[in-house]
Amino acid sequence: MSAVTLHLHAEAAPIGTRGIISPTTAHRLIQDGYNVYVERSNVRYFKDSGHAAVGCTLVPADSWPDAPLDHIIIGMKALPEGDFPLKHVHAHAAHCYRNQAGWDRVLMRFHQGGGLLLDLEFITDENGERFITFGRETRPVGAALASRETEVRTDYSEILEHDVLTNRVSLSSPVAPFVTFESLKAPGRKLTVISGISNGSHSPDNQLPIYTNSTNSDVRPTVRIPTPSGTVTLTIAMIPYLPSLLPREASESAANGLYPAISLLGGWQNHGVWLEVEKMYRDKIAALTGNQTTKA
Template structure:
């Protein structure tokens, strides 16, 4: 078997503190014969010295472009704009297969360099279930922020914390009014995380999943104070919220957290906003009267970087140890090749080829 060389890159997004591999699991990889190079990163929640102690090599930030050709570049969020041509195999969340903004441009970069995207969202088992995901913590943070906003206790800018500290401010306090919360996608990872957070906040949520959304009861949805959307749609479905719903005079709904953040995609089930929010300005007011606030942060788990990284790393490491065996990684590659072909066809049609 060809030796695997993983290169853990620095995340260029300033609010990204997570890592796909924590130092303890990096030690598992190096102990199994995998070469691991880790870029120094001032924001990663684990210092590079812990990786070095686990047997990893250390490199300068954003030096992966000069790595040997057979190196596998590992990260989480978007790549920097340069180099344009991507020559390596890259593992990260590409958000490139559902017509998201910038998707075609990213795929063109891989075409230009002959590289490959192994998208972590499509690292799935034989039944299509994701093998490594941040969903639980995304749902947990999304519901927690929604409750804090609704209760007037959300402060900006947001800063990373630990679960114990978050739960302290999340617990109900004297004077907190009862609130009705709805979780859509309640049976998935994100939905489960949202339910756990709501219960920590003293709220027993209404839980909807496929059965309840096939024939959506819109008045019932609008009769809740807080909505947490944890649905990851794979095929187009009727939207859960429409512009005219926001102007419904009987709307009780005041706070929406879109954990999924499929903004710009034809699969978006909340097409009532056109850009995500962020740590600096986590809340966007969609309506003044009656008030309706939106939270749509696309890297929620980074607010609990240690907990979310440890869970993700524990799931991803066994897959990396089996990197050369095909299976899930082979499915990732096939999904990438399909996307490349589809993009080429669409661009050819637009040119009239």
């Protein structure tokens, strides 16, 4: 049986500063019998020379669409926007299973091209624990942005009694909004700062519907939210790719955390860790195409 090729695609900053396969884990994968192709990148924390030194094959950036069909395309986050069908097996965090904006277009590209999405965000071990939690290493940064962390899990009205809310919630099902424009009218509101790591502003399940666009750590770190006259101000810092502020820690955490799962990609059809996310994809496609058939 010929060796399986993993093709690490280059990504633009800020996501592209992180690397999901480090030279260390690439060396282990090569020892496991894989071919590892790495697209050249001038923003990735792990330098091209480091991958080349352990035996990876360097290829041009954005060459993955023309890679042989048996190559597995792997990356950190969603692919660049486009409309051409996706024909490979892809392993990355696509952010399209919680009805984020454009989720249906993303999945239909896989369906039309005969490809497959194996979403890294949802792979779990035998105990049901995620292999990796994106952003774990930046919790101190998120807390520093807000100065203080407050967790409220049941009675959301209590949030307004705190000065600061740090939001790190990742939902698998909808919940009532934590803060709304209506709740901002509450007399005596103390809440003046909201910070967090989130890319859910375009999701219908956004827990904080008072904002619809993420802030940016470089260009626009904070945004002032309109509040009723006579109430205290409210500032929000919701940076979706906060782990990119610590590219070394984020890269090493991702590479080491995901190695056990990535090492099984060569025979993913025989491993539950990947079969579970394949089923998620198949179920979502079935629901999507079924709805389209009904509409037609």
